[in-house]
Amino acid sequence: MSLAGMRCLVTGAGGFLGQRIVCQLLEEEESLAEVRGLDKAVSSEALQNFGKVKTKTLLTIMQGDIRNEAFLHKAVQGVSLVIHAASIIDTVGLVDKQMLWDVNVRGTQLLLETCLRNDVPYFIYTSSIEVTGPNNRGDPIYDGNEDTVYQITEGFHYGNSKKEAEKFVLGMDNQPLKDGNSFVTCALRPMYIYGEGSPFFLNHLDESILNNRVFLRISRKEALVNPVYVGNVAWAHIQVAKAMRDPTKVKQIRGHFYYISDDTPHLSYSDLNYELTKELGFGIEAKQAMPLMMLYCYAFLLEIVSFLLQPFVRFVPTVTCHLLTMLNTPFSFSYRKAQRDFGYMPRYKWEEAKQHTSQWVAKITPLRTASLKTHTV
Template sequence: MSLAGVSCLVTGAGGFLGQRIVRLLLEEKEALAEIRLLDKAFSEEALGEFGKFQGKTEVKILEGDIRDVTFLHRACQGTSLVIHTASIIDTLGLIEKQLLWEVNVTGTQLLLEACVRYNIQHFIYTSTIEVTGPNCKGDPIFNGDEDTAYESMSKFPYAQSKRLAEDFVLKADGQVLKDGGTLMTCALRSMYIFGEGCPFLLGHLDKCLLNRNVYLRFSRKEALVNPVYVGNIAWAHVQAARALQDPQKAKHIRGQFYYISDDTPHMSYADLNYELTRDLGFGIEPQLPMPLTMLYYFSLLLEIVSFLLRPFVRYIPSTNRHLVTLLNTPFTFSYRKARNDFGYVPRYTWEEAKQSTGVLSSSTCHSPDSQT
C-alpha cells in the first residue's frame, strides 16, 4: 500500500529523527498530497534540507507549541495521518518535571483529541526503549521481544512521561471519530538512535577531542545494546504508515507497540561511539574510570549534593544512578515482530550507517569550532 494522496502531519519535524522521516516521505515514488512539518522552531539547516525537494508533495512549515490547542487544531485540520515524534528527551534531569509532562504527556493527549475532532484516522507514536527499562536493578535482556516479561520500575521522569504517553496512544486505538470513523494507532519503541547529526555522538566527540582523541569509557564493554541507525528507524515509520493504509495489515498492528532495531552489531554505547569514528584515528579508554559499584554510589553522592544545594543554586550532576544503570545494563531486542506484522526490514546496512555517520564526524572534528 502506498501513501499516494495522503495528507500527513509530522510533529518534531525539525528534530534529528523528524527530519529524516520527512526526507523519506518526500522521496516516496507516489507523492503524498501534503506534508505539514510541525515544530517549535526550525533551524536554517533543516529548512534548507526541506527546500531541496521540488516534487509534487506540498510542504507546509508550522512553527508553534504543541501545547497550544488553537495552533494544534489548525495544524491537524484536513490531515489523515499523524506521525508524532515531538518530545523532550532528558537523561540527566535537566528539564523541570512539569515541562516534561506538559510536552510529552499533555501534548500527546491534545494531539489525540485533535485527531478525533478532525477525523484523522491514522496515528503513529515514536516511543523509546526506556519505556521498558532497564530497571533500577539493572536486570538484563538479551534479544528480547514484545512478549518478554520485564519488571520496569524506573521512576526517572523522562521514562515515566514516555510510558504514560505511549499508554494514551495505544488505548486511543478504536476511538470513534467525529465523522463516525475509527482511530487507528501504534507505537514504535526505538533503540538508542545514531547517525548523521546525532547530538549525543557529537557531544561525546567533543569530549574525546579534549581528551587527546581518546573516548572516555562511560559504559563497560559487556553492556551490550543494539542501537538503531536514524535512517532505519525513520524507514520503520514510513513502513508502519503504509501498513495502516492497508485494511488487512492495519488490523494486525492497531493498538500495538513494536521494538525497532536493525542489524547494527551488539556493543556497548561507548564502543558504538568508538566504532563509528575509529577510522578517524580515535581511541577509547579500556575500562570505566572506577568500578561500576563505586561509580553508582559516586553518582548517588552527586545527586545528594544536588538536592542539598537546591534551595540555593541549581546544580545538575554530570551523571546519576539512572544514567549509570542505563549505560551499563545489557539490553537488546529483536525487530522480528515489526518484520512479521508490517514488513519492516532495515533499509541501510551497518556498513552504510557507519560510513554515513563517520563522514559527518570527520567534517565536525575538522571544523574550526571544534579545534582544541
C-alpha cells in the same frame, strides 16, 4: 499500499529523527499531497536538508507549541496521518518534571483529542526504549521482544512521561470518528538512535576531542545493546504508515507497540562510538576511569549535593545512578514482530549506516575542534 495523495503531519520535524521522517516522506516515489512539519523551532540547517530533497510533495513548515490547542487545530486540518515524534528527551534530569509532563504527556493528549475532533484516521507515536527500562537493579535483557516480561522502576521522569503518553495513544485506538470509521493508532519503540546529526553523539565527540581524540569509556564492554540507525527508524514509520492503510494488515497493527532495531552489531554504547570513528583515527579507553561501583558512589554523592542545594540553587549532576545503569546494562530487543506484522525491514545495512555516520563525523570534527580550542584558550 502507498501514501500517495495523503496529507501527513510530522511533529518534532526539526529534531534529529523528525528531519529524517520528513525527508523520507518527501522522497516517496508516489508523492503525498502535503507534508506538514511542526515544531516549536526549525533550524536553518533543517530547512536546508529539506530543500535538498527533489520532490513534488508540498512541504509546509508550522512553528508553534504542541500545548496550544488552537495551533494544533489548525495543524491537523485536512490531515490523514499524524506521526508524533515531538518530545523533550532528558536522560540526566536537566528538565523540570512538570515541563516533561506538560510536553510529553499533556501535549500528546491534546494532539490525540484534536485528531479525533477533526477525523484524522491514522496516528503513529514515536515512543522510546526507556519506557521498558533498564530498571534500577540493572536486570539485563538479551534479544527481548514485545512479550518479554520485565519489572520496570518508577521514578525516572523522562521514561515515565513517555510510558504514560504511549498508554494514552494505544488506549485511543478504535475510537469512533465522525465519518463512521475508527481511529487507528500504534507506537514504535526505537533502540538508542545513532547517525548524522545525533545530539548525544556530539557530546561524546567533544569529550574525545578534549581527550586527544580518545573516547572515554562510559560503559563496560559487556553491556551489549542494539543501537539503530536513524534512517531505519524513519523508515519504520513510513512502513507502518503504509500498512495502516492496508485492510489485510491494519487489524494486527492497531493498538500495538513495536520495538525497532536493525542489523547494527550488538555493542556497548562506548564501543559504538569507537566503531563509528575508528577509521578516522579515534581511539577508546581500554577500561572505565574507575570501577563501576566507585562510579555509582560518585554519582550518588552528586545526587546528594543536588538535593541539598535544591532550596538555594539548581545543580544538575553530570552523571546519575540511573544514567550509569542505563549505560552499563545489557539491553537488546528484536524487530521480528515489526517484520511480521507490517513488513518492516531495515532500509540501510550496518556498513552503509556506519559510512554515512563516519562521513558526517569527518565533516564536523574540524569545526568542533576549532570551537573547543576557542573556548578553552
